[in-house]
Amino acid sequence: MSAHAKKTVSRPHRAATACLAAALVASVAAPAALAQDFGNQIKARQGLMRVQAANLGVLAAMVRGNAPYDAETARVAAANLAATGTIDQRFFWPEGSALTDAENTRALPEIWEDYADFVAEKEKFTAATVALQAAADSGLDALGPALRGVGQSCGSCHEKYQQSR
Amino acid sequence: MRRFFLVMVLLLSAGGGVAWWLSTPGTLSAAEIATLEAHRPDPADGARVFHAAGCASCHTAPEATADASSGGDTRPILAGGRRLDSDFGTFVSPNISPDPTHGLGAWSLAEFAAAMRLGVDPDGQHYYPSFPYTAYSHMTAADISDLWAFLQTLPPSDRGNTPNEIAFPFSIRRGIGLWKWRYKTDDWVAAAPSETLDRGRYLVEALGHCAECHTPRDQFGGLVKARWMGGAPNPSGRGRIPNITPSALTWSADDIAYYLETGFTPDYDSAGGTMASVVRNLAQLPASDRDAIAAYIKGLAPVADLDG
Numbered sequence: 001m002s003a004h005a006k007k008t009v010s011r012p013h014r015a016a017t018a019c020l021a022a023a024l025v026a027s028v029a030a031p032a033a034l035a036q037d038f039g040n041q042i043k044a045r046q047g048l049m050r051v052q053a054a055n056l057g058v059l060a061a062m063v064r065g066n067a068p069y070d071a072e073t074a075r076v077a078a079a080n081l082a083a084t085g086t087i088d089q090r091f092f093w094p095e096g097s098a099l100t101d102a103e104n105t106r107a108l109p110e111i112w113e114d115y116a117d118f119v120a121e122k123e124k125f126t127a128a129t130v131a132l133q134a135a136a137d138s139g140l141d142a143l144g145p146a147l148r149g150v151g152q153s154c155g156s157c158h159e160k161y162q163q164s165r
Numbered sequence: 166m167r168r169f170f171l172v173m174v175l176l177l178s179a180g181g182g183v184a185w186w187l188s189t190p191g192t193l194s195a196a197e198i199a200t201l202e203a204h205r206p207d208p209a210d211g212a213r214v215f216h217a218a219g220c221a222s223c224h225t226a227p228e229a230t231a232d233a234s235s236g237g238d239t240r241p242i243l244a245g246g247r248r249l250d251s252d253f254g255t256f257v258s259p260n261i262s263p264d265p266t267h268g269l270g271a272w273s274l275a276e277f278a279a280a281m282r283l284g285v286d287p288d289g290q291h292y293y294p295s296f297p298y299t300a301y302s303h304m305t306a307a308d309i310s311d312l313w314a315f316l317q318t319l320p321p322s323d324r325g326n327t328p329n330e331i332a333f334p335f336s337i338r339r340g341i342g343l344w345k346w347r348y349k350t351d352d353w354v355a356a357a358p359s360e361t362l363d364r365g366r367y368l369v370e371a372l373g374h375c376a377e378c379h380t381p382r383d384q385f386g387g388l389v390k391a392r393w394m395g396g397a398p399n400p401s402g403r404g405r406i407p408n409i410t411p412s413a414l415t416w417s418a419d420d421i422a423y424y425l426e427t428g429f430t431p432d433y434d435s436a437g438g439t440m441a442s443v444v445r446n447l448a449q450l451p452a453s454d455r456d457a458i459a460a461y462i463k464g465l466a467p468v469a470d471l472d473g
Contacts, residue, residue, distance in 0.1 A: 074232075
């Protein structure tokens, strides 16, 4: 019986139960069929990184001289970045949601070979954004190096766990 | 019939003789060695060469990357041991730390220069071109001498080398001499009509060896110069190394320089995979060097994407 057939059941709670059952069956029976099943998790982590990118862009524009430095703008962008660092991402990275099994992701399967190290990389980002938040509204001279520290934490994780384009 | 065999034997042995002669490992001339030794080496300048040439990316042990946050000795330990997959087998990077037994500690400057310029080890054997001497052979004598001085300042490692895993016939090192005769050249690829472009070309073509990943290879592993920087399959087998010629990369020179410094793309994604380690190296160069690389990339001949 396919997941598709189950989804035609009309009552919402039964549909949900059936979907869950179908997902459980699929997770045991057919790993290849999982390709689409992590779509929400992949969108969530990519969405989080887009939120980070949008705030990094605001700060980098000032550091690069493409926008005038404004302490309040820098403070807000740094606070947003630091907020993303406090999110526990455990639900976004289910095993098998790497590019080898799932679509629309550059996540490498090495993430699950040493998941504790992956979490430690995320903690480096959190620490870098805390430092950024402390520095952001005290001028460009403080913002530049702090932003570079955040960039290094991005690269440190992506080097091991993200396929380059 | 006997005459036919005689002619065949003569032709084959003549061919073999030519191949043997062409595949002879080179040696540096006395004049080249004199030029190298006349330079007064500066390890600080050598550090700049080291970062631009990306030595640490392949020669630091995968488990021993320096971590600045630990507050300890952050000098790279060039113990080697990184595996590089290719169509010809797996190469394992050697120990190039100053350890006299397991690294380069007992080498002379001339032996080091022969490795960089000619791709020949102190025993007179060819190195595989996984060691990018096709690029490094363009290095100036001063840069080789400074780099040699800088390497002496790094910590020694007693890690023994791991053999490459290369299948026959590529396991015959002498054959690399024929490969060099076909692919190793003193010529530059791009023109350099300004001082900035000249520096950029030196950083990209001689030190950074960017083309090793960004340019596709033919069936013998030689770079296809007609598709210079036009993108190539990723040697890891996953995905592609991007086309960075102007037909595919539309970033401004300022965007490229900022990316090389921070890893941030214009939409604030951050460089991943092996490019992250390239960024870590290039971040340590003066801004003028990153600007020169960006100018070179903007000036590349456009190469169309193969799949549109």
